[in-house]
C-alpha cells in the first residue's frame with residue numbers, strides 16, 4: 001500500500017481528569033460514575049446521540065440481569081437506576097414481570113426469563129439526562145483518531161469532528177468504544193475474534209415491526225413449544241417447511257421480542273457472516289447485505305407467519321450491529337471456563353448470570369451454554385486494566401476475556417456494570433493519587449457497594 005507522511009501541530013481543545021471514549025452502555029455509566037466520584041469528565045462519541053448499540057443498532061431487550069435460578073436481580077447499581085427512571089416514564093418494563101415463554105422473552109424456554117423490554121427513545125432520553133445531570137461534559141459527533149503515548153501513558157488523544165483535528169488531554173482515559181479502538185491504537189495487545197481461527201460472531205441488522213397479532217402468534221408458539229429452545233427457536237419449523245422461500249438468509253429461527261408496546265416487535269434475524277467490525281469496507285458490506293436480508297425476511301413473515309398478516313415494518317436499524325471484534329489483553333483474561341465454573345474472584349467488580357451464546361458461523365442455530373454450577377459469576381477488576389498503558393482503563397464488550405466468556409459478558413446491562421466500575425475506579429484513583437492499576441480493589445468494591453452495586457454478598 002502506498003504511504004504518505006502526515007505531520008502537523010494540533011490545538012489542545014480540552015483538558016480533563018477523565019476522558020471516556022464512546023457513549024454506549026459502558027461509556028454512559030463510566031461517565032456518570034466518574035463525575036459522581038468528583039472527577040471532571042468528558043465523554044465523547046462519534047455518533048450524534050448516546051446509547052451505542054442500544055440506540056443506533058436498535059439492540060434490545062436488556063438481556064437478563066437475574067441470577068441463574070431466576071430468583072433475584074444481580075446487576076443493579078446504575079443499570080437499576082436507569083431502569084427505574086425509564087419505568088417511571090413508561091419506557092421500560094420491570095424484568096420481574098417477564099417470565100420465560102412470553103412474547104417479551106422471545107418465547108424462549110431457557111435463558112431469557114427476566115429480560116428488560118425497553119423503548120429506545122426513552123433509553124436515549126434518560127441516559128442523556130443522567131449524564132448531563134452528573135456534570136459530565138458530553139461531546140458528540142466526535143471521532144477518536146489516535147492515542148499519543150509518552151512513557152507508557154496516554155499523554156493525549158487525537159480527535160476529529162467538524163472543528164477539525166485536535167487533542168484532548170486527560171489524566172485517565174477510559175476506552176468504551178466496544179471495539180477497543182483506544183487500547184489498540186495505544187499498542188495494547190489484543191485478539192480479533194476467537195484465538196483458534198479469528199472467527200467473529202455474525203453481524204445483524206435489527207428491524208422493528210408493529211401491528212403483529214400477538215394473541216395468535218403466542219398461541220402458535222405454544223403449539224410448537226417443544227421446538228423452541230435457544231436457538232432453533234421461533235418459526236424454525238416454518239423456515240424448514242418453506243426453505244426455498246427463506247432462501248439464503250443463514251439463520252434457522254426468527255428471534256423476535258415484543259417491546260413495551262403490544263404488537264410491536266424487535267427482530268434479531270438477519271445474519272451476516274465473516275464481518276470484521278473494525279474494517280470500514282466490511283461494515284459497509286454488512287449494512288448493504290443486512291438491509292437486503294431484512295426486507296426479504298419481512299416479506300417472508302408477512303406472507304407465511306401466523307400473526308404477521310397485517311404487520312408493518314417500522315424501520316431497520318441505522319447501523320448494523322457488531323457482536324464481537326477485539327478482545328483487549330488485560331491483567332486477567334476471563335475465560336469461558338471461569339464463567340461455567342461460576343467463579344467469583346476476590347476483586348470482582350460485578351456479578352452476572354448471562355449465558356454463553358456463540359452464534360457460531362458453522363451452526364445457524366448457535367450453541368448456548370447456561371450456568372449450572374452456581375447463581376452467577378464475577379468479573380474481576382483486572383479485566384478492566386489493559387496491559388502496558390498505565391492511565392488507560394476499559395469497559396464494555398472488549399474487556400479482557402476469551403471469545404467464550406465475551407459471548408456472555410457483552411450484554412447491555414453487563415457493559416453498564418463494567419462502565420460503572422471503571423468510572424468509579426478512575427475517579428477514586430485520582431482522589432487517592434494512584435494509578436488505576438494501583439487502586440486497592442477492596443476500596444473500589446466498598447465504593448461500588450455504597451452505590452448500590454451487588455457483588456455477590458449473601459446467597460451463593
Ligand SMILES: Cc1cc2nc3c(=O)[nH]c(=O)nc-3n(C[C@H](O)[C@H](O)[C@H](O)COP(=O)(O)OP(=O)(O)OC[C@H]3O[C@@H](n4cnc5c(N)ncnc54)[C@H](O)[C@@H]3O)c2cc1C
Nearest residue numbers: 022024025026046052053063144178204321322396397412
Ligand atoms: C446483533 C446484536 C444483538 C444483541 N442483542 C442483545 C440483547 O438482546 N440484549 C442485550 O442486553 N445485549 C445485546 N447485544 C449486546 C450489546 O448490544 C452490546 O454488546 C453492548 O451494547 C456493548 O456496549 P459497549 O458500550 O461496549 O459498546 P457499544 O454499545 O458498541 O457502544 C460503543 C460506543 O462507542 C462509540 N465509538 C466507537 N468507536 C469510536 C471511535 N473511534 N470514536 C468515537 N466513538 C466511538 C460508538 O459510536 C458507540 O456509541 C447485542 C448486540 C448485537 C450486535
